[in-house]
Each structure stands twice: as structure tokens, then as C-alpha cells.
Amino acid sequence: MPARLDHTIMHSTDSTASARFLTHLLGAPDPEPFGPFVAVPVEGGLTIDYADFIVQPDQIVMQHLAFLVSEEEFDGIYARVRESDLPYWSDPGHQGPQRLNHRSGGRGLYVDDPDGHAIEFLTVSEGPGS
Incomplete structure (x- = not known):
């Protein structure tokens, strides 16, 4: 069975603002805090977890x-x-x-x-x- 992607982390300067930007475009419910992340659930159980604590803003790639x-x-x-x-x-x-x-x-x-x-x-x- 092939592996299924469970989550990915997106570095951000403001995790809540970035997650809300995506949920707004998708027409999805507001994102939810999940531990230190702000999570956006999408199809197939995948979550896009926004984090503003891992890297400094000038290090975001x-x-x-x-x-x-x-x-x-x-x-x-x-x-x-x-x-x-x-x-x-x-x-x-x-x-x-x-x-x-x-x-x-x-x-x-x-x-x-x-x-x-x-x-x-x-x-x-x-x-x-x-």
C-alpha cells in the first residue's frame, strides 16, 4: 500500500492569519489550534499545519x-x-x-x-x- 500524506507544516509569520487566508479561499470552516500549530484540514485526512515558532520570519522559504x-x-x-x-x-x-x-x-x-x-x-x- 502506498503511503498517505498525513500532514505538512507551513512556516509562517502569523500562523492564524495564514491559516485563515487559506480557509477563506477554500470556503472552509475556520482553522483550529492543534498543539502549537493552527491546522487546516483538507480532503483525505490531510492537515496543513501552520507554525510561526519554528523559524524566524527572514528564514521562511x-x-x-x-x-x-x-x-x-x-x-x-x-x-x-x-x-x-x-x-x-x-x-x-x-x-x-x-x-x-x-x-x-x-x-x-x-x-x-x-x-x-x-x-x-x-x-x-x-x-x-x-
Whole structure:
């Protein structure tokens, strides 16, 4: 049986603000404190645990999270991105400002969270075996 990812830790300057940023975009319930972390539960039992105590703010290294969502979920996320006046891009290099991508026949966009982590939302998986 292949391993299943249980949780990942995202370094942040303000774990509550970063977790709320993600739950707002996802249209999910408010994040919950879990020990020293602020946890965002997602599909399959995975949690994204935000931590603001592990590294200093100048040591945060940008990470990338990609969320595969349904067309309906994407519509909601896209609406919340626009309502929040967030900059978004069609690619991870920020070359397509305020545009969606349509790779593999789906839709996708990238936003940066408060600490500069790249958050991607896509409707068609582009990974190996998809």
C-alpha cells in the first residue's frame, strides 16, 4: 500500500492569519489550534499545519501547495479571490497576471499567501499518472 500524506507544516509569520487566508479561499470552516500549530484540514485526512515558532520570519522559504478542486469549488475560490482583490496569476512565475490558465483542458490559478507561499488551485491534475 502506498503511503498517505498525513500532514505538512507551513512556516509562517502569523500562523492564524495564514491559516485563515487559506480557509477563506477554500470556503472552509475556520482553522483550529492543534498543539502549537493552527491546522487546516483538507480532503483525505490531510492537515496543513501552520507554525510561526519554528523559524524566524527572514528564514521562511517559499513553498508551493496545489489543490485539485471541482469546477464548482473552483468557481467559489475564484469568486473569493476576486472579491478580496487578491492578485492572481496563470502560472507559478507570475507571468500571467489576473488571468487563469487552461492547461490540460481545466482551469487554474495561483495566489500568494501572506508569507509568499504559492497556493495553486486547479481543476485537472497535471501530475504523473493523471
